[in-house]
Amino acid sequence: MMTLSERFPGFVRGVSTGGSISISRPGRDMDAARTQGVFSHLHLLERGALGLIPQEDPAQNDRVDDLKAVIHTLRARRDELRVQADRTRELRHSIDKGDFLDEEDYRTGENSEIRAALLTAKQTELKKLLKAHHLIGGYDLIETQPGKRFCVSLHTAYEGTYCTTYHLELDLTRTVQVVRHDVPPSMPLDTLVQQNLQTNLPAFLHSLSLHLNALTSRQQQIVLVKDQIKSVDVLESNQLCSVLVLLCRGPKQQDPETLVTLLYRDLTSELPTQVTVESEDDALPNSPQWKKSKTLLLDQPVHKALEIMNKTGVIA
Amino acid sequence: MEQEYEEEIQKLREEIAFLQAEKENDEREIAKQHGDNINHILESISKKLEMEGGRLRQDKVSKLVYDIQKLEQDLLRQTRINGIVLTDVCEKTTEKSEDKCVQQHRITGHCLDLTFQVEFEVTETMTDDTFLRRVTDLNIVVDGNEFKDISSLVSRVEESKSLLLFFRTLRDVSEKCALRKKTFNHFKERCPDVISLPNGSQSEVMVIKSPKLPRCTISILWKINTTNGGVITPKIELLMEMHEKALSPDNKKVLENAPDAFQSLLRVFGVEAAIENIIKTVGV
Missing domain, CATH: 3.30.390 (Enolase-like; domain 1)
Incomplete structure:
Protein backbone atom coordinates (compact mmCIF):
# COMPACT_ATOMS: atom_id res chain seq x y z
CA MET A 1 0.00 0.00 0.00
CA MET A 2 1.25 3.48 -0.88
CA THR A 3 1.61 5.96 1.92
CA LEU A 4 -0.04 9.36 1.66
CA SER A 5 3.24 11.17 1.18
CA GLU A 6 4.16 8.90 -1.70
CA ARG A 7 0.83 9.62 -3.37
CA PHE A 8 0.93 13.40 -2.90
CA PRO A 9 4.61 14.33 -2.67
CA GLY A 10 4.21 18.01 -3.62
CA PHE A 11 1.46 18.65 -1.19
CA VAL A 12 3.36 17.27 1.69
CA ARG A 13 6.49 19.22 0.84
CA GLY A 14 4.44 22.40 0.49
CA VAL A 15 3.01 22.19 3.95
CA SER A 16 6.13 21.06 5.68
CA THR A 17 8.16 23.93 4.24
CA GLY A 18 5.37 26.32 5.04
CA GLY A 19 6.61 26.82 8.58
CA SER A 20 4.92 26.12 11.88
CA ILE A 21 2.56 23.25 12.35
CA SER A 22 0.47 23.40 15.43
CA ILE A 23 -0.08 20.04 17.04
CA SER A 24 -1.38 19.64 20.51
CA ARG A 25 1.00 16.91 21.65
CA PRO A 26 4.65 17.86 21.54
CA GLY A 27 7.58 15.50 21.79
CA ARG A 28 7.89 12.34 19.77
CA ASP A 29 4.86 13.05 17.52
CA MET A 30 6.16 16.48 16.72
CA ASP A 31 9.50 15.04 15.59
CA ALA A 32 7.68 12.52 13.45
CA ALA A 33 5.78 15.31 11.77
CA ARG A 34 8.94 17.19 10.96
CA THR A 35 10.78 14.28 9.41
CA GLN A 36 7.96 12.46 7.65
CA GLY A 37 5.39 15.08 6.80
CA VAL A 38 1.97 15.93 8.08
CA PHE A 39 0.03 13.07 6.52
CA SER A 40 2.20 10.40 7.98
CA HIS A 41 1.78 12.24 11.22
CA LEU A 42 -2.01 12.28 10.81
CA HIS A 43 -1.75 8.62 10.01
CA LEU A 44 0.15 8.09 13.21
CA LEU A 45 -2.47 9.97 15.19
CA GLU A 46 -5.21 7.93 13.54
CA ARG A 47 -3.51 4.69 14.43
CA GLY A 48 -2.96 6.01 17.93
CA ALA A 49 -6.65 6.83 18.27
CA LEU A 50 -7.53 3.31 17.15
CA GLY A 51 -5.20 1.94 19.78
CA LEU A 52 -2.73 0.43 17.31
CA ILE A 53 0.40 2.00 18.80
CA PRO A 54 1.28 2.03 22.46
CA GLN A 55 0.40 5.30 24.14
CA GLU A 56 2.75 6.98 26.56
CA ASP A 57 1.69 6.10 30.08
CA PRO A 58 -0.17 9.08 31.53
CA ALA A 59 0.78 7.91 35.01
CA GLN A 60 4.41 8.35 34.09
CA ASN A 61 3.79 11.93 33.04
CA ASP A 62 2.07 12.61 36.30
CA ARG A 63 5.02 11.13 38.14
CA VAL A 64 7.47 13.40 36.33
CA ASP A 65 5.29 16.39 37.17
CA ASP A 66 5.21 15.31 40.81
CA LEU A 67 8.96 14.95 40.90
CA LYS A 68 9.38 18.42 39.39
CA ALA A 69 7.09 19.88 42.02
CA VAL A 70 9.05 18.12 44.80
CA ILE A 71 12.32 19.46 43.41
CA HIS A 72 10.87 22.94 43.29
CA THR A 73 9.77 22.81 46.94
CA LEU A 74 13.02 21.25 48.13
CA ARG A 75 15.11 23.84 46.31
CA ALA A 76 13.16 26.66 47.91
CA ARG A 77 13.58 25.01 51.31
CA ARG A 78 17.29 24.53 50.77
CA ASP A 79 17.86 28.12 49.69
CA GLU A 80 15.94 29.43 52.66
CA LEU A 81 17.82 27.16 55.01
CA ARG A 82 21.18 28.14 53.53
CA VAL A 83 20.44 31.80 54.23
CA GLN A 84 19.39 30.93 57.78
CA ALA A 85 22.40 28.70 58.43
CA ASP A 86 24.81 31.36 57.13
CA ARG A 87 23.16 34.01 59.24
CA THR A 88 23.25 31.81 62.35
CA ARG A 89 26.96 31.21 61.83
CA GLU A 90 27.65 34.94 61.46
CA LEU A 91 25.62 35.66 64.56
CA ARG A 92 27.42 32.96 66.49
CA HIS A 93 30.73 34.60 65.64
CA SER A 94 29.58 38.04 66.65
CA ILE A 95 27.99 36.68 69.83
CA ASP A 96 31.19 34.80 70.68
CA LYS A 97 33.15 38.01 70.24
CA GLY A 98 31.09 39.48 73.06
CA ASP A 99 30.52 43.13 74.12
CA PHE A 100 27.07 43.54 72.61
CA LEU A 101 24.97 42.72 75.60
CA ASP A 102 25.10 45.60 77.99
CA GLU A 103 22.26 47.09 79.93
CA GLU A 104 21.82 49.76 77.30
CA ASP A 105 20.87 47.10 74.78
CA TYR A 106 18.08 45.79 76.93
CA ARG A 107 16.56 49.18 77.43
CA THR A 108 16.76 50.44 73.91
CA GLY A 109 15.95 47.12 72.36
CA GLU A 110 19.06 47.34 70.22
CA ASN A 111 20.61 44.24 68.78
CA SER A 112 17.25 42.60 68.53
CA GLU A 113 18.58 40.24 65.90
CA ILE A 114 21.24 38.94 68.22
CA ARG A 115 18.71 38.66 70.96
CA ALA A 116 16.42 36.68 68.70
CA ALA A 117 19.34 34.46 67.73
CA LEU A 118 20.10 33.72 71.37
CA LEU A 119 16.49 32.95 72.07
CA THR A 120 16.15 30.79 68.97
CA ALA A 121 19.20 28.83 70.15
CA LYS A 122 17.49 28.24 73.49
CA GLN A 123 14.27 27.21 71.75
CA THR A 124 16.11 24.69 69.56
CA GLU A 125 17.93 23.27 72.58
CA LEU A 126 14.65 22.77 74.47
CA LYS A 127 13.00 21.12 71.48
CA LYS A 128 15.93 18.71 71.14
CA LEU A 129 15.77 17.79 74.81
CA LEU A 130 12.05 17.09 74.51
CA LYS A 131 12.63 14.99 71.41
CA ALA A 132 15.29 13.01 73.27
CA HIS A 133 12.84 12.31 76.11
CA HIS A 134 10.44 10.97 73.48
CA LEU A 135 13.10 8.78 71.83
CA ILE A 136 14.19 7.14 75.08
CA GLY A 137 10.60 6.17 75.81
CA GLY A 138 9.49 8.99 78.10
CA TYR A 139 5.85 9.34 79.01
CA ASP A 140 5.29 12.39 76.74
CA LEU A 141 2.93 14.14 79.13
CA ILE A 142 0.58 16.50 77.29
CA GLU A 143 -1.88 18.84 78.96
CA THR A 144 -5.29 18.34 77.35
CA GLN A 145 -7.14 20.72 79.69
CA PRO A 146 -4.90 23.20 81.48
CA GLY A 147 -4.32 22.09 85.06
CA LYS A 148 -6.99 19.39 84.86
CA ARG A 149 -6.39 16.73 82.31
CA PHE A 150 -3.25 15.13 80.94
CA CYS A 151 -2.55 12.61 78.27
CA VAL A 152 0.25 10.13 78.94
CA SER A 153 1.87 7.99 76.25
CA LEU A 154 3.34 4.61 77.05
CA HIS A 155 5.80 3.50 74.41
CA THR A 156 6.62 -0.12 73.89
CA ALA A 157 9.51 -1.70 72.08
CA TYR A 158 10.79 -5.16 71.38
CA GLU A 159 14.58 -5.13 71.51
CA GLY A 160 15.48 -2.25 69.19
CA THR A 161 12.16 -1.97 67.39
CA TYR A 162 9.66 0.63 68.53
CA CYS A 163 6.19 -0.97 68.65
CA THR A 164 2.70 0.14 69.72
CA THR A 165 2.21 3.29 71.77
CA TYR A 166 -0.67 3.25 74.26
CA HIS A 167 -2.35 6.29 75.73
CA LEU A 168 -4.12 7.25 78.94
CA GLU A 169 -6.00 10.42 79.68
CA LEU A 170 -5.89 11.29 83.35
CA ASP A 171 -8.14 13.67 85.22
CA LEU A 172 -6.42 15.28 88.19
CA THR A 173 -9.22 17.55 89.38
CA ARG A 174 -9.95 15.82 92.70
CA THR A 175 -8.68 12.30 92.74
CA VAL A 176 -6.62 10.97 89.88
CA GLN A 177 -8.86 9.15 87.43
CA VAL A 178 -8.37 7.44 84.12
CA VAL A 179 -10.81 9.19 81.79
CA ARG A 180 -10.10 7.14 78.70
CA HIS A 181 -7.41 4.88 77.36
CA ASP A 182 -6.54 2.50 74.56
CA VAL A 183 -4.94 -0.18 76.72
CA PRO A 184 -6.18 -3.67 75.64
CA PRO A 185 -9.33 -4.55 77.65
CA SER A 186 -7.89 -7.81 78.93
CA MET A 187 -5.03 -5.96 80.64
CA PRO A 188 -5.60 -5.82 84.44
CA LEU A 189 -5.73 -2.02 84.37
CA ASP A 190 -8.27 -1.73 87.19
CA THR A 191 -6.05 -3.67 89.55
CA LEU A 192 -3.08 -1.47 88.72
CA VAL A 193 -5.23 1.65 89.14
CA GLN A 194 -6.30 0.46 92.60
CA GLN A 195 -2.76 -0.42 93.59
CA ASN A 196 -1.15 2.96 93.21
CA LEU A 197 -2.70 5.45 90.83
CA GLN A 198 -3.78 7.72 93.70
CA THR A 199 -0.66 7.44 95.80
CA ASN A 200 2.20 7.16 93.38
CA LEU A 201 1.67 8.15 89.76
CA PRO A 202 5.22 7.27 88.58
CA ALA A 203 4.95 3.81 90.17
CA PHE A 204 1.58 3.29 88.50
CA LEU A 205 2.96 4.27 85.10
CA HIS A 206 6.02 2.10 85.63
CA SER A 207 4.03 -1.03 86.41
CA LEU A 208 1.62 -0.40 83.53
CA SER A 209 4.59 0.14 81.23
CA LEU A 210 6.13 -3.16 82.40
CA HIS A 211 2.85 -4.93 81.62
CA LEU A 212 2.51 -3.34 78.18
CA ASN A 213 6.11 -3.99 77.24
CA ALA A 214 5.87 -7.61 78.32
CA LEU A 215 2.72 -7.93 76.20
CA THR A 216 4.55 -6.45 73.21
CA SER A 217 7.42 -8.88 73.76
CA ARG A 218 5.07 -11.86 73.83
CA GLN A 219 3.25 -10.62 70.72
CA GLN A 220 6.51 -10.10 68.84
CA GLN A 221 7.78 -13.52 69.86
CA ILE A 222 4.70 -15.12 68.28
CA VAL A 223 5.31 -13.14 65.08
CA LEU A 224 8.91 -14.35 65.08
CA VAL A 225 7.90 -17.97 65.66
CA LYS A 226 5.54 -17.80 62.67
CA ASP A 227 8.24 -16.13 60.58
CA GLN A 228 11.28 -18.14 61.51
CA ILE A 229 10.25 -21.59 62.67
CA MET B 1 14.73 11.64 32.96
CA GLU B 2 12.84 10.31 35.95
CA GLN B 3 16.01 8.91 37.42
CA GLU B 4 17.79 12.25 37.07
CA TYR B 5 14.97 13.94 38.94
CA GLU B 6 15.07 11.35 41.67
CA GLU B 7 18.81 11.74 42.03
CA GLU B 8 18.42 15.48 42.33
CA ILE B 9 15.72 15.05 44.99
CA GLN B 10 17.99 12.75 46.94
CA LYS B 11 20.84 15.26 46.68
CA LEU B 12 18.57 18.09 47.84
CA ARG B 13 17.32 16.09 50.82
CA GLU B 14 20.87 15.39 51.92
CA GLU B 15 21.83 19.04 51.45
CA ILE B 16 18.87 20.13 53.55
CA ALA B 17 19.72 17.67 56.30
CA PHE B 18 23.29 18.92 56.27
CA LEU B 19 22.32 22.62 56.43
CA GLN B 20 19.80 21.89 59.17
CA ALA B 21 22.46 20.10 61.19
CA GLU B 22 24.93 22.94 60.64
CA LYS B 23 22.40 25.52 61.79
CA GLU B 24 21.37 23.46 64.81
CA ASN B 25 24.97 22.84 65.73
CA ASP B 26 25.65 26.60 65.75
CA GLU B 27 22.51 27.14 67.81
CA ARG B 28 23.53 24.42 70.21
CA GLU B 29 26.92 26.03 70.70
CA ILE B 30 25.31 29.43 71.25
CA ALA B 31 22.93 27.97 73.83
CA LYS B 32 25.80 26.18 75.56
CA GLN B 33 28.23 29.09 75.64
CA HIS B 34 25.78 31.81 76.51
CA GLY B 35 23.24 30.11 78.75
CA ASP B 36 23.54 32.83 81.40
CA ASN B 37 23.04 35.63 78.93
CA ILE B 38 20.02 33.88 77.49
CA ASN B 39 18.44 33.44 80.91
CA HIS B 40 19.15 37.09 81.64
CA ILE B 41 17.41 38.15 78.44
CA LEU B 42 14.50 35.81 79.07
CA GLU B 43 14.05 37.19 82.53
CA SER B 44 14.13 40.82 81.51
CA ILE B 45 11.77 40.32 78.59
CA SER B 46 9.29 38.26 80.61
CA LYS B 47 9.30 40.98 83.25
CA LYS B 48 8.63 43.59 80.62
CA LEU B 49 5.81 41.48 79.15
CA GLU B 50 4.29 40.94 82.56
CA MET B 51 4.36 44.64 83.26
CA GLU B 52 2.39 45.19 80.12
CA GLY B 53 -0.37 43.10 81.64
CA GLY B 54 0.21 39.85 79.83
CA ARG B 55 -1.18 41.21 76.58
CA LEU B 56 -0.04 38.93 73.77
CA ARG B 57 2.48 40.72 71.64
CA GLN B 58 3.04 39.68 68.10
CA ASP B 59 6.70 40.66 67.54
CA LYS B 60 9.27 37.93 66.96
CA VAL B 61 11.11 38.21 70.26
CA SER B 62 7.94 38.14 72.38
CA LYS B 63 6.67 35.12 70.49
CA LEU B 64 9.98 33.37 71.09
CA VAL B 65 9.78 34.12 74.78
CA TYR B 66 6.25 32.73 75.05
CA ASP B 67 7.31 29.65 73.16
CA ILE B 68 10.39 29.09 75.31
CA GLN B 69 8.37 29.47 78.50
CA LYS B 70 5.96 26.82 77.26
CA LEU B 71 8.76 24.47 76.23
CA GLU B 72 10.50 24.93 79.58
CA GLN B 73 7.34 24.04 81.43
CA ASP B 74 6.92 21.02 79.22
CA LEU B 75 10.50 19.88 79.76
CA LEU B 76 10.17 20.28 83.52
CA ARG B 77 7.08 18.08 83.45
CA GLN B 78 8.73 15.40 81.31
CA THR B 79 11.81 15.40 83.52
CA ARG B 80 9.70 14.99 86.64
CA ILE B 81 7.44 12.24 85.37
CA ASN B 82 10.24 10.35 83.61
CA GLY B 83 12.61 10.65 86.57
CA ILE B 84 15.47 11.24 84.16
CA VAL B 85 17.34 14.51 83.75
CA LEU B 86 18.84 15.12 80.34
CA THR B 87 21.62 17.69 80.31
CA ASP B 88 22.93 17.55 76.78
CA VAL B 89 21.77 16.10 73.49
CA CYS B 90 23.47 15.99 70.14
CA GLU B 91 21.97 14.67 66.95
CA LYS B 92 23.41 14.03 63.52
CA THR B 93 21.61 12.88 60.38
CA THR B 94 23.75 10.45 58.42
CA GLU B 95 21.26 9.38 55.79
CA LYS B 96 18.10 10.98 54.51
CA SER B 97 15.83 9.98 51.66
CA GLU B 98 12.13 9.77 50.96
CA ASP B 99 11.67 6.44 52.73
CA LYS B 100 14.66 6.19 55.04
CA CYS B 101 16.26 8.35 57.67
CA VAL B 102 19.24 7.47 59.85
CA GLN B 103 20.13 9.65 62.81
CA GLN B 104 22.82 9.35 65.45
CA HIS B 105 22.13 10.66 68.92
CA ARG B 106 24.26 11.28 71.95
CA ILE B 107 22.42 11.88 75.20
CA THR B 108 23.99 12.86 78.50
CA GLY B 109 22.14 13.02 81.78
CA HIS B 110 21.52 11.49 85.14
CA CYS B 111 18.95 9.55 87.09
CA LEU B 112 19.33 10.19 90.83
CA ASP B 113 23.01 9.33 91.49
CA LEU B 114 23.62 7.48 88.25
CA THR B 115 25.10 9.50 85.41
CA PHE B 116 25.02 8.18 81.88
CA GLN B 117 26.05 8.92 78.34
CA VAL B 118 24.14 6.98 75.73
CA GLU B 119 24.96 6.95 72.05
CA PHE B 120 22.48 5.39 69.70
CA GLU B 121 21.50 5.27 66.07
CA VAL B 122 17.86 5.37 65.03
CA THR B 123 16.79 4.16 61.59
CA GLU B 124 13.35 5.13 60.40
CA THR B 125 11.97 3.42 57.30
CA MET B 126 8.76 3.72 55.38
CA THR B 127 7.65 0.62 53.48
CA ASP B 128 4.14 0.24 52.06
CA ASP B 129 2.71 2.91 54.35
CA THR B 130 4.22 1.23 57.40
CA PHE B 131 6.46 3.43 59.46
CA LEU B 132 9.15 1.52 61.30
CA ARG B 133 11.56 2.97 63.83
CA ARG B 134 14.44 0.88 65.05
CA VAL B 135 17.50 1.37 67.21
CA THR B 136 20.31 0.07 65.04
CA ASP B 137 23.27 0.82 67.29
CA LEU B 138 23.56 1.34 71.03
CA ASN B 139 26.47 2.24 73.23
CA ILE B 140 26.08 3.03 76.93
CA VAL B 141 28.50 4.51 79.43
CA VAL B 142 27.34 4.62 83.05
CA ASP B 143 29.30 6.30 85.77
CA GLY B 144 29.18 6.06 89.50
CA ASN B 145 29.63 3.38 92.13
CA GLU B 146 26.36 1.77 91.13
CA PHE B 147 28.03 0.68 87.93
CA LYS B 148 28.39 -2.80 89.39
CA ASP B 149 24.63 -3.10 89.78
CA ILE B 150 23.95 -2.07 86.27
CA SER B 151 26.85 -3.45 84.23
CA SER B 152 25.16 -6.75 83.38
CA LEU B 153 22.04 -4.87 82.31
CA VAL B 154 24.17 -2.55 80.15
CA SER B 155 25.85 -5.35 78.23
CA ARG B 156 22.54 -7.12 77.74
CA VAL B 157 20.64 -4.12 76.40
CA GLU B 158 23.58 -3.08 74.21
CA GLU B 159 23.50 -6.47 72.56
CA SER B 160 19.75 -6.45 71.92
CA LYS B 161 19.62 -2.67 71.25
CA SER B 162 16.91 -2.32 73.89
CA LEU B 163 17.17 1.42 74.42
CA LEU B 164 13.73 1.78 76.00
CA LEU B 165 14.29 -1.15 78.32
CA PHE B 166 17.52 0.44 79.52
CA PHE B 167 15.89 3.70 80.54
CA ARG B 168 12.86 2.00 82.04
CA THR B 169 15.13 -0.15 84.20
CA LEU B 170 17.61 2.64 84.95
CA ARG B 171 14.90 4.57 86.76
CA ASP B 172 14.04 1.58 88.91
CA VAL B 173 17.66 0.62 89.60
CA SER B 174 18.51 4.17 90.69
CA GLU B 175 15.58 4.19 93.10
CA LYS B 176 16.65 0.89 94.60
CA CYS B 177 20.26 2.11 94.84
CA ALA B 178 19.09 5.29 96.54
CA LEU B 179 17.17 3.24 99.11
CA ARG B 180 20.23 1.09 99.81
CA LYS B 181 22.43 4.15 100.17
CA LYS B 182 19.95 5.77 102.55
CA THR B 183 19.66 2.65 104.70
CA PHE B 184 23.40 1.90 104.90
CA ASN B 185 24.28 5.51 105.63
CA HIS B 186 21.63 5.72 108.30
CA PHE B 187 23.32 2.89 110.23
CA LYS B 188 26.79 4.19 109.53
CA GLU B 189 25.89 7.55 111.05
CA ARG B 190 24.32 5.93 114.08
CA CYS B 191 27.16 3.55 114.88
CA PRO B 192 30.29 4.84 113.14
CA ASP B 193 32.60 2.69 115.31
CA VAL B 194 30.99 -0.57 114.42
CA ILE B 195 29.91 -0.07 110.85
CA SER B 196 32.00 0.63 107.83
CA LEU B 197 31.17 0.98 104.16
CA PRO B 198 34.25 -0.29 102.32
CA ASN B 199 33.33 1.20 98.95
CA GLY B 200 32.17 4.60 100.12
CA SER B 201 28.67 5.91 100.69
CA GLN B 202 27.27 4.01 97.71
CA SER B 203 28.79 0.70 98.72
CA GLU B 204 26.87 -2.52 98.14
CA VAL B 205 28.42 -4.00 101.28
CA MET B 206 28.06 -2.89 104.85
CA VAL B 207 30.50 -4.40 107.35
CA ILE B 208 29.62 -4.80 110.99
CA LYS B 209 32.58 -5.34 113.30
CA SER B 210 31.93 -5.06 116.98
CA PRO B 211 34.76 -4.24 119.44
CA LYS B 212 33.15 -6.72 121.79
CA LEU B 213 33.51 -9.51 119.23
CA PRO B 214 36.84 -8.76 117.64
CA ARG B 215 37.11 -12.12 115.91
CA CYS B 216 33.82 -11.91 114.12
CA THR B 217 32.93 -9.93 110.99
CA ILE B 218 29.41 -9.66 109.65
CA SER B 219 28.82 -8.32 106.17
CA ILE B 220 25.49 -7.37 104.72
CA LEU B 221 25.61 -7.75 100.98
CA TRP B 222 22.83 -5.88 99.15
CA LYS B 223 22.77 -6.71 95.47
CA ILE B 224 20.40 -5.22 92.93
CA ASN B 225 19.85 -7.74 90.16
CA THR B 226 17.85 -7.17 87.01
CA THR B 227 16.14 -9.84 84.94
CA ASN B 228 16.07 -9.89 81.14
CA GLY B 229 12.67 -8.22 81.11
CA GLY B 230 13.90 -5.40 83.32
CA VAL B 231 12.34 -6.58 86.57
CA ILE B 232 14.51 -5.76 89.54
CA THR B 233 15.07 -8.17 92.38
CA PRO B 234 17.16 -6.84 95.24
CA LYS B 235 18.99 -9.62 97.01
CA ILE B 236 20.16 -9.01 100.55
CA GLU B 237 22.45 -11.53 102.15
CA LEU B 238 24.31 -11.89 105.40
CA LEU B 239 27.86 -13.19 105.37
CA MET B 240 29.60 -14.10 108.58
CA GLU B 241 33.26 -14.66 109.07
CA MET B 242 34.94 -15.85 112.23
CA HIS B 243 38.52 -16.18 113.19
CA GLU B 244 39.56 -19.83 113.47
CA LYS B 245 40.38 -19.47 117.14
CA ALA B 246 36.84 -18.42 117.88
CA LEU B 247 35.37 -21.45 116.18
CA SER B 248 33.93 -23.63 118.92
CA PRO B 249 31.34 -26.24 117.82
CA ASP B 250 28.55 -23.96 119.05
CA ASN B 251 29.88 -20.99 117.14
CA LYS B 252 30.14 -23.13 114.07
CA LYS B 253 26.45 -23.79 114.20
CA VAL B 254 25.67 -20.11 114.61
CA LEU B 255 27.87 -19.42 111.63
CA GLU B 256 26.01 -21.95 109.53
CA ASN B 257 22.54 -20.85 110.54
CA ALA B 258 23.05 -17.11 110.49
CA PRO B 259 22.36 -16.51 106.77
CA ASP B 260 19.05 -18.40 106.87
CA ALA B 261 18.03 -16.76 110.12
CA PHE B 262 18.71 -13.38 108.54
CA GLN B 263 16.45 -14.23 105.59
CA SER B 264 13.61 -14.99 108.04
CA LEU B 265 14.25 -11.69 109.78
CA LEU B 266 14.08 -9.92 106.43
CA ARG B 267 10.77 -11.53 105.55
CA VAL B 268 9.21 -10.72 108.91
CA PHE B 269 10.58 -7.27 109.71
CA GLY B 270 11.79 -5.78 106.46
CA VAL B 271 15.31 -4.57 105.66
CA GLU B 272 15.81 -1.85 108.19
CA ALA B 273 14.53 -3.70 111.24
CA ALA B 274 16.39 -6.87 110.23
CA ILE B 275 19.72 -5.05 110.09
CA GLU B 276 18.84 -3.28 113.33
CA ASN B 277 18.40 -6.66 114.98
CA ILE B 278 21.76 -7.91 113.75
CA ILE B 279 23.50 -4.85 115.11
CA LYS B 280 21.81 -5.34 118.47
CA THR B 281 22.92 -8.99 118.66
CA VAL B 282 26.57 -8.01 118.36
CA GLY B 283 26.00 -5.89 121.42
CA VAL B 284 25.93 -2.25 120.43
Missing part, protein backbone atom coordinates in the same frame (compact mmCIF):
# COMPACT_ATOMS: atom_id res chain seq x y z
CA LYS A 230 8.35 -23.02 59.70
CA SER A 231 7.87 -26.52 61.13
CA VAL A 232 5.96 -25.20 64.16
CA ASP A 233 2.29 -24.21 64.00
CA VAL A 234 0.82 -21.68 66.38
CA LEU A 235 -2.51 -23.33 67.24
CA GLU A 236 -3.83 -20.99 69.86
CA SER A 237 -3.17 -17.76 71.67
CA ASN A 238 -5.22 -15.04 73.36
CA GLN A 239 -5.30 -11.25 73.41
CA LEU A 240 -2.94 -11.01 76.36
CA CYS A 241 -0.71 -13.67 74.81
CA SER A 242 -0.76 -15.37 78.20
CA VAL A 243 -1.44 -18.77 76.62
CA LEU A 244 0.40 -20.15 73.65
CA VAL A 245 -0.24 -23.58 72.16
CA LEU A 246 2.28 -24.85 69.62
CA LEU A 247 2.27 -27.92 67.44
CA CYS A 248 5.81 -29.19 66.95
CA ARG A 249 7.02 -31.85 64.55
CA GLY A 250 9.99 -34.11 64.98
CA PRO A 251 12.88 -34.07 62.52
CA LYS A 252 11.85 -37.43 61.00
CA GLN A 253 8.56 -37.92 59.20
CA GLN A 254 7.48 -40.86 61.40
CA ASP A 255 8.15 -38.84 64.59
CA PRO A 256 4.96 -38.17 66.56
CA GLU A 257 3.67 -34.62 66.77
CA THR A 258 4.08 -32.78 70.06
CA LEU A 259 1.76 -30.27 71.63
CA VAL A 260 3.58 -27.61 73.66
CA THR A 261 1.53 -25.33 75.91
CA LEU A 262 3.11 -22.24 77.41
CA LEU A 263 1.40 -20.35 80.23
CA TYR A 264 2.43 -16.81 81.12
CA ARG A 265 0.98 -16.18 84.57
CA ASP A 266 3.34 -13.30 85.32
CA LEU A 267 2.02 -10.62 82.99
CA THR A 268 5.08 -8.42 83.52
CA SER A 269 7.33 -11.07 82.08
CA GLU A 270 8.13 -12.08 78.54
CA LEU A 271 8.90 -15.61 79.72
CA PRO A 272 6.40 -18.38 80.51
CA THR A 273 5.79 -19.59 84.04
CA GLN A 274 4.72 -23.08 83.01
CA VAL A 275 5.45 -25.38 80.09
CA THR A 276 3.57 -28.60 79.35
CA VAL A 277 4.46 -31.09 76.66
CA GLU A 278 1.96 -33.64 75.36
CA SER A 279 2.46 -36.30 72.73
CA GLU A 280 0.88 -39.48 71.36
CA ASP A 281 4.05 -41.16 72.49
CA ASP A 282 3.68 -40.97 76.27
CA ALA A 283 7.37 -41.49 76.88
CA LEU A 284 8.42 -38.53 74.77
CA PRO A 285 7.63 -35.65 77.19
CA ASN A 286 9.82 -37.33 79.79
CA SER A 287 12.74 -38.04 77.46
CA PRO A 288 15.96 -36.29 78.44
CA GLN A 289 15.98 -34.03 75.38
CA TRP A 290 12.42 -32.83 75.98
CA LYS A 291 13.13 -32.30 79.67
CA LYS A 292 16.03 -30.12 78.62
CA SER A 293 13.80 -28.34 76.11
CA LYS A 294 11.25 -27.55 78.81
CA THR A 295 13.91 -25.77 80.85
CA LEU A 296 15.00 -23.96 77.71
CA LEU A 297 11.44 -22.81 77.01
CA LEU A 298 11.19 -21.43 80.55
CA ASP A 299 14.49 -19.55 80.28
CA GLN A 300 14.46 -18.11 76.77
CA PRO A 301 12.03 -16.19 74.58
CA VAL A 302 10.00 -18.85 72.76
CA HIS A 303 11.36 -18.19 69.23
CA LYS A 304 14.94 -18.44 70.49
CA ALA A 305 14.21 -21.63 72.45
CA LEU A 306 12.57 -23.22 69.39
CA GLU A 307 15.51 -22.20 67.22
CA ILE A 308 17.91 -23.98 69.58
CA MET A 309 15.57 -27.01 69.69
CA ASN A 310 15.58 -27.05 65.92
CA LYS A 311 19.37 -26.91 65.77
CA THR A 312 19.80 -29.69 68.32
CA GLY A 313 17.39 -31.93 66.42
CA VAL A 314 14.54 -31.99 68.95
CA ILE A 315 12.11 -30.51 66.43
CA ALA A 316 12.14 -30.15 62.67
